[in-house]
Amino acid sequence: MEKYMKRAIELAEQAGKMGEIPVGAVVVKRSTGEIIAEGFNRRESDRNALAHAEISAINDACRRLGGWRLIGCDLYVTLEPCPMCCGAIINSRVERVIYGADDYKAGSVRSVQKMFDMPYNHKPEVISGIMAEECGELLSSFFKRIRKIQKYIGVSMINFENEWDRLLEDEFPKEYYQKLRKILIKEYKTQTVYPDMYDIFNALRYTSYSDVKVVIIGQDPYHGPGQAHGLSFSVKKGVEPPPSLKNIFKEINDELGIDNTGKHGELTNWAKSGVLLLNNVLTVRQASPNSHRGIGWEQFTDRIISILNEREKPVVFMLWGNNAKAKASMITNPKHLVLTSAHPSPLSAYHGFFGCGHFAAADRFLAENGMEPVNWSID
Helix, strand or coil: CHEEEHHHHHHHHHHHHHHCCCEEEEEECCCCCCEEEEECCCCCHCCCCCCCHHHHHHHHHHHHHHHCCCCCEEEEECCCCCHHHHHHHHHCCCEEEECCCCCCCCCCCHHHHHHHHCCCCCCEECCCCHEEEEEEEEHHHHHHHHHHHHHHHHCCCCCCCCHHHHHHCCCCCCHHHHHHHHHHHHHHHCEEEEHHHHHHHCHHHHHHHHHHHEEEECCCCCCCCCCCCCCCCCCCCCCCCCHHHHHHHHHHHHHHHHCCCCCCCCCCHHHHHCCEECCCCCCCCECCCCCCCCHHHHHHHHHHHHHHCCCCCCCCEEEEEEHHHHHHHHCCCCEEEEEEECCCCCHHHHHHHCCCCEEEHHHHHHHHHCCCCCCCCCC
């Protein structure tokens, strides 16, 4: 039995990756042990209320056998069938129903017993609790993730717990942001997306509006596991600093004598010292750079730059590479300092980034305007 339930679990996992409730089903011809049909939930993707795992598997099995009865067949399903699926089981004459986890939703509890106990209905043999722990954990993990997405991305307003709340409150009701939010809900349900949804706005959380001294604009988050955490160019402790970040550290050491090499790549200390580490696009699919380009983030981050441009207190903008340099036209306030160079990537660092002098120039500018220099040490 476990052999067939394992296959049903694999199908349920496919459904979960599509954002569907993770339920999988297989129909087995008992005399041969052959799986003659499979199914998994596709209600959202097919926009079909009848696209349940069990119904799909039963329909395909009937077509394959050339009739509407499945006498001599067993149905394996990861979750206790709902009343509608029980009706399909009764009509198809499936002889045994083997399921994993119990369904504790109101109106569904023990639906198989309720439906099959009616005196005029076909009564298949019911075997429950096969790999129940594995089936239940699959469901539990899915619903925890969905609740997390709905609670955080599903709300209209994000809470930064600083001045950005007031300054950006008018952005969230706008049509572009509402479309962006819907895209993100689907993406986080069906794809592997970085950073973790709770880290998307870390740049704004760590560096409040009044505290911004320097803005460093990146393109989009790192797209590998465990790297991105909401700050441009930064990676979490324990992750090898990427080549661009190593080149940034080299330039800082050459200019200021501050050695960050051989430690880690987390730039949280910079953010808390007044460096807004802002990516142009705040999310990305795994292994797919620029995959969230054009879905609305650019309008949101451009608004952040515009708000800072309007500020009386001077800001240093470091624009590295063509993507960041394109923002220069938005910075019109003569109070601010705009520094441009090649990107610190190994492909371009020797064409203008090394020797750019940006970090020393930023500190001089801040001092000239009565502000403390940035602490460029990462510890």
